[in-house]
Amino acid sequence: xxxxxxxxxxxxxxDVSAEVRQTLSGHKVCMINVMGSPGTGxxxxxxxxxxxxxxxxxxxxxxxxxxxxxDAEKIAALGIPAVQLNTDGxxxxxxxxxxxxxxxxxxxxxxxxxxxxxxxLVCPAEFxxxxxxxxxxxxxxxxxxxxxxxxxxxTDTDCLVLNKYDMLPYFEFDTERVKxxxxxxxxxxxLFAVSSRTGAGLDELTRHLESRIRACLA
Amino acid sequence: xxxxxxxxxxxxxxDVSAEVRQTLSGHKVCMINVMGSPGTGxxxxxxxxxxxxxxxxxxxxxxxxxxxxxDAEKIAALGIPAVQLNTDGxxxxxxxxxxxxxxxxxxxxxxxxxxxxxxxLVCPAEFxxxxxxxxxxxxxxxxxxxxxxxxxxxTDTDCLVLNKYDMLPYFEFDTERVKxxxxxxxxxxxLFAVSSRTGAGLDELTRHLESRIRACLA
Numbered sequence: 001x002x003x004x005x006x007x008x009x010x011x012x013x014x015d016v017s018a019e020v021r022q023t024l025s026g027h028k029v030c031m032i033n034v035m036g037s038p039g040t041g042x043x044x045x046x047x048x049x050x051x052x053x054x055x056x057x058x059x060x061x062x063x064x065x066x067x068x069x070x071d072a073e074k075i076a077a078l079g080i081p082a083v084q085l086n087t088d089g090x091x092x093x094x095x096x097x098x099x100x101x102x103x104x105x106x107x108x109x110x111x112x113x114x115x116x117x118x119x120x121l122v123c124p125a126e127f128x129x130x131x132x133x134x135x136x137x138x139x140x141x142x143x144x145x146x147x148x149x150x151x152x153x154x155t156d157t158d159c160l161v162l163n164k165y166d167m168l169p170y171f172e173f174d175t176e177r178v179k180x181x182x183x184x185x186x187x188x189x190x191l192f193a194v195s196s197r198t199g200a201g202l203d204e205l206t207r208h209l210e211s212r213i214r215a216c217l218a
Numbered sequence: 219x220x221x222x223x224x225x226x227x228x229x230x231x232x233d234v235s236a237e238v239r240q241t242l243s244g245h246k247v248c249m250i251n252v253m254g255s256p257g258t259g260x261x262x263x264x265x266x267x268x269x270x271x272x273x274x275x276x277x278x279x280x281x282x283x284x285x286x287x288x289d290a291e292k293i294a295a296l297g298i299p300a301v302q303l304n305t306d307g308x309x310x311x312x313x314x315x316x317x318x319x320x321x322x323x324x325x326x327x328x329x330x331x332x333x334x335x336x337x338x339l340v341c342p343a344e345f346x347x348x349x350x351x352x353x354x355x356x357x358x359x360x361x362x363x364x365x366x367x368x369x370x371x372x373t374d375t376d377c378l379v380l381n382k383y384d385m386l387p388y389f390e391f392d393t394e395r396v397k398x399x400x401x402x403x404x405x406x407x408x409l410f411a412v413s414s415r416t417g418a419g420l421d422e423l424t425r426h427l428e429s430r431i432r433a434c435l436a
Contacts, residue, residue, distance in 0.1 A: 037255050037256045037257065037337070037339075037360075038255045038339045038360055038361075038364055038367070038368060039255065039357075039359060039360025039361045039364060065367055066340065066367065066368060066369075066370075067366075067367065067369060068366055068367055070363055070366065070367060089340075089344070089370065091309060091338070091340040091341045118340065119255070119339060119340075119367070119368070120309070120338060120339070120340055120341075121255075121256045121337060121338070122284065122307075122308075122309035122336065122337075122338055122341075123309045123338075123340075123341065126307070139257075139359065141257060141357065141359035141360075141382065141385070142255075142256055142257025142359075143256075143257045145288055146256055146257060148285075148286055148288065149256070149283055149284065149285065149286055149288060149337070150256060150284060150337070151284075151285060152284075152307065164359065167359070167388060170385060170388055
């Protein structure tokens with residue numbers, strides 16, 4: 001029997017992601033798409049990075065969640081402009097939503113816009129939302145086999161952050177295995193081992209991001 | 219600061235789950251859909267449950283992964299029939315895949331078929347794969363806000379397992395918050411705090427599952 005192959009319309013998303021990128025470029029805003037599993041520590045890392053970057057850059061945040069506004073409240077409490085994007089069940093953010101939200105920010109006053117994607121190690125990696133670069137977070141408790149099992153998220157990222165690294169003594173986690181798997185799918189991608197809780201490793205990650213952001217805004 | 223809430227749009231379709239359930243019923247097989255985030259401990263819990271259930275029931279496992287066969291190898295090493303389902307990028311299992319795989323098992327010799335779904339706290343909850351009941355796992359390192367942020371996975375489940383409970387001293391995790399949120403979306407759903415590693419709580423969970431399986435096979 002002949003198998004019909006049908007395709008979801010992705011061109012619409014592609015076109016819009018280019019428009020989003022153009023809008024951001026016009027206003028000199030660098031957008032960073034932060035991705036990872038539920039509970040990997042996306043909000044905590046963004047919060048820790050805001051503390052280290054806010055003296056150098058004007059920052060805003062789009063908080064993606066299926067429902068609720070728990071995370072946007074945490075960011076807003078820091079005095080940082082935050083918009084909550086509720087996907088109402090959808091497992092990832094699309095560029096169309098970003099395009100819709102951008103006018104909520106005073107873009108000319110912004111340097112950096114973090115987008116916290118839905119907690120999901122699969123779907124968000126498939127969608128270009130118009131970001132300038134991507135951060136993928138993997139936390140120690142999730143285990144050292146995740147790069148092998150969810151490769152796309154680690155292939156199409158500009159930076160891998162191993163979070164909750166202070167928990168290493170309590171879990172069976174082979175950092176060398178992760179490094180090796182990561183090099184296999186993303187030979188040039190940098191890797192940072194950090195703890196958002198203790199602050200370990202954050203200075204090095206911050207220096208890397210500062211350099212990426214300055215290149216983006218130049 | 220005021221928080222703006224914007225909404226993304228989505229839609230999806232139905233499947234062959236009723237046929238799968240009929241096939242399983244005809245062969246007196248109880249199928250259990252095991253779901254949770256990447257690294258929440260699905261394979262470890264299934265392994266621990268196999269050790270406790272295998273003297274009472276004949277067990278098989280379908281291992282869902284985007285790519286690779288790491289988990290199916292672990293199950294097969296126990297002498298348990300295991301089939302690896304690779305979704306090649308898809309973020310959930312659908313009933314059509316289960317229907318396609320069932321002939322790989324000697325169903326008349328099987329009592330229990332575990333299906334380990336893709337590591338994902340969002341999409342798998344939307345798909346009835348023909349299972350008789352669902353187990354949702356949440357591990358302590360993921361945090362206590364996950365029921366509030368990913369409600370569907372906890373609403374449409376027959377049993378919530380709090381895994382890695384031995385890690386409670388190392389994380390800020392309010393079990394009462396989880397219980398309260400869970401009761402809010404799933405008033406009748408049982409909850410078990412366990413550690414697949416230490417074995418704590420597994421006897422109680424096993425007794426509950428034995429009772430559910432016997433009711434299913436009756």
